[in-house]
Structures are given as structure tokens and as C-alpha cells.
Amino acid sequence: MKRLLTFFGAPGVMLARTVRAGAREGIPWRETLAQVHELGGRSVWLVMSGMAFFGAVLVMIANAQAKKLIGNVAVLGPAYFEMLIRELGPAVSALLTASRAGASHSAELATMSVNEQVEALEMSAGDPYADLVAPRVVAGMVGVPLLSVLGTIAATASAVVVASVGLKIDGRAFMDARYVDGWDLLVGGLKVVGCGLYIPLAAAVAGLNARGGAEAVGEATTNGVVAASLGCLLIDLTVSLAFQFVRL
Numbered sequence: 001m002k003r004l005l006t007f008f009g010a011p012g013v014m015l016a017r018t019v020r021a022g023a024r025e026g027i028p029w030r031e032t033l034a035q036v037h038e039l040g041g042r043s044v045w046l047v048m049s050g051m052a053f054f055g056a057v058l059v060m061i062a063n064a065q066a067k068k069l070i071g072n073v074a075v076l077g078p079a080y081f082e083m084l085i086r087e088l089g090p091a092v093s094a095l096l097t098a099s100r101a102g103a104s105h106s107a108e109l110a111t112m113s114v115n116e117q118v119e120a121l122e123m124s125a126g127d128p129y130a131d132l133v134a135p136r137v138v139a140g141m142v143g144v145p146l147l148s149v150l151g152t153i154a155a156t157a158s159a160v161v162v163a164s165v166g167l168k169i170d171g172r173a174f175m176d177a178r179y180v181d182g183w184d185l186l187v188g189g190l191k192v193v194g195c196g197l198y199i200p201l202a203a204a205v206a207g208l209n210a211r212g213g214a215e216a217v218g219e220a221t222t223n224g225v226v227a228a229s230l231g232c233l234l235i236d237l238t239v240s241l242a243f244q245f246v247r248l
Helices: 002-025 029-041 044-069 073-114 117-123 128-166 171-175 182-208 214-247
Strands: none
Touching (some): 002 128, 029 073, 029 128, 044 073, 073 117, 073 128, 073 171, 073 214, 128 171, 128 182, 182 214
């Protein structure tokens, strides 16, 4: 239990230290822009291609189930679109981002830690929380929502194409937003912002705690990806349960 609390609580402590350091020292915006490019720009093709495959597979599964139950997969289109906006788009996009950007952040910070560059930064009056962690956190809160929007668009487009070309049905049904309301947009938005905040924090915890040599860098990279991915799933579950309770 203690290990579980430490696993999920350490990013909370990292957030408190980062907010305090950012308020005291300021946030280096040039580095923040570089991190937006690192997280968002270098993850965009992974997220869009991954979500496109995901959307196509979901339509094929929906078609198989529809043949057994109602006979017309196009009827499932509006429900598919709502599920994509509210649940799958934010969660899967965040997991894909965590697998690439989380690994990148963890490896970079771990390398700096084992090479004593973090200690050198502190000796030159720098603050690793303000200079290293804060730009990554801001980049995550900006980049992950944008990637989720692009990933959802890619999944929707692939669903339309597969339905129209592969299944010979009206693919426009998979863009029908009749079931999407403000609650769905709020739920999806909270999930991606929460994941955008958590991914860099989990990666920073793993990276800055790395000690030793190359083996420690590899271990920190793995730990960062695992923590970021599990955190995203926990955020997804927590927000979904909270809104289910509120709506009841």
C-alpha cells in the first residue's frame, strides 16, 4: 500500500515543488516552446496514425457485432462518435503520447541526473523544477489536448473511410454528433488536461530520481512510461466515475 501511495503520490509532490519554483523563478518560455515541439510535434504522427488504426478496428468490430444483433452497423454511428469524443479519443491519445513523450522526458532527465548536470544546474543558481520540469508540464497541458483533438479526427476519418469503402454503408453515420453534448466535451477535456499534467510529472519523478549509470537511465525510462500510462488510465477511470455519479 505504501508503495502504491508513493507511486501515485510522488507526481503530486513534484507538482507542488514545480508550482512553487515556477512562481518564484518564472518559467523559461523559450524552453517551454521547445518542449511543446518535443512533446506535440514529434508525437503527432504516432498519435494520428495510431488513432486511425484504432478507429478502423473499432468499426470492423462494431460491424461484426451489428450483424449479430441489429444487422446495420450504420445505426451504431452516433454512439460510436460519442464514445470516441468522451472516452476513447482522450484515453488512447494520452496513452500513445505517454509511450513516446514520457519515455523521452524520463530518458533525458535521467541522463542529466546520472551525469550530474542537475547538480551543476543547482550550483549555478538554477532550479531544476523551474528550469526543467515546469516547461515540460506546460507543454504537456498544451500538447496533449491538441494531440487528442487530432487523434480523434484521425479515428473519425478512418471510421468513415472503412465504413464507406470496406463495408459499403453510409460512413457519414460515424460523424453524427446527435448524442454528443456539453457533458461529453467537459469529460473529454478534463481527461486530456489531467493526462497532459500527469505525463511530464511522472516522467520527471522517474528521471530526476535516477542514480548510477546507463542501467539507471534505462530503468528510469521504463518507470516513467509505466507510471505515465497507469496514471492516464487512473485519470480516465476517475473522471468517468465522477461524472457518472454526478449525472445520476
